[in-house]
Amino acid sequence: MRELLVRRPSLSARLIWAASLVGVALIFAMPAHADPFNLPNFTVFGTQSVTINDSLDENTICITGNVGTGGTSVGDLLLDKCRVNGNISVTTGGVLSLGSHGAFSGSLVTGNLSGVGATISAVSSTLNGLSANQTISGDLASNMTFHNNSTTGGTDVIDITGNVALNGNTLTFVAANASDKFVVNVGGNFNFAQSIISMIS
Numbered sequence: 001m002r003e004l005l006v007r008r009p010s011l012s013a014r015l016i017w018a019a020s021l022v023g024v025a026l027i028f029a030m031p032a033h034a035d036p037f038n039l040p041n042f043t044v045f046g047t048q049s050v051t052i053n054d055s056l057d058e059n060t061i062c063i064t065g066n067v068g069t070g071g072t073s074v075g076d077l078l079l080d081k082c083r084v085n086g087n088i089s090v091t092t093g094g095v096l097s098l099g100s101h102g103a104f105s106g107s108l109v110t111g112n113l114s115g116v117g118a119t120i121s122a123v124s125s126t127l128n129g130l131s132a133n134q135t136i137s138g139d140l141a142s143n144m145t146f147h148n149n150s151t152t153g154g155t156d157v158i159d160i161t162g163n164v165a166l167n168g169n170t171l172t173f174v175a176a177n178a179s180d181k182f183v184v185n186v187g188g189n190f191n192f193a194q195s196i197i198s199m200i201s
Contacts, residue, residue, distance in 0.1 A: 045068045047069070054193060080102040082102060083105070135161065158184045163188035163189045163190070170198060178201045
């Protein structure tokens with residue numbers, strides 16, 4: 001199983017994209033307070049590889065935070081047409097393939113990242129076992145709003161049986177309490193191009 005962690009800071013609620021029934025598992029965590037899942041400090045992390053190519057340029061920030069991969073082959077982290085406002089972490093320098101329109105503002109950090117991958121796998125497995133509050137049969141390919149009506153920091157679990165295929169769309173997550181959590185389990189592939197995730201509480 002491949003896992004991809006995506007984590008962005010937010011002023012409200014928490015959003016976790018996690019687990020997969022097929023292929024890719026990804027985790028978006030947007031915590032307002034301490035992270036209840038003890039996820040590593042990355043905005044995007046892929047246990048095998050990460051491709052970031054958002055059809056922008058090296059001056060346009062499309063990711064804020066650290067990006068990394070546990071992959072060991074040349075090009076397992078491809079960054080082009082995007083500026084990452086953070087560090088890039090890879091097992092060796094040769095893993096990073098920086099396109100002519102790719103850039104990052106932080107440092108290139110190298111070292112063993114197997115512990116990050118193990119943590120993501122464990123979290124993904126746990127979240128995949130949660131019972132769904134809502135199931136979307138098929139693909140998620142348009143603007144959508146999700147609501148967590150808990151006033152006590154509850155978790156709302158959304159299962160998507162197909163792919164996430166968004167291009168220029170907005171997903172809105174509305175929480176009744178800033179400590180509420182959203183978990184989205186994706187059964188297929190995850191494609192997220194020039195789209196927005198809005199967190200409201």
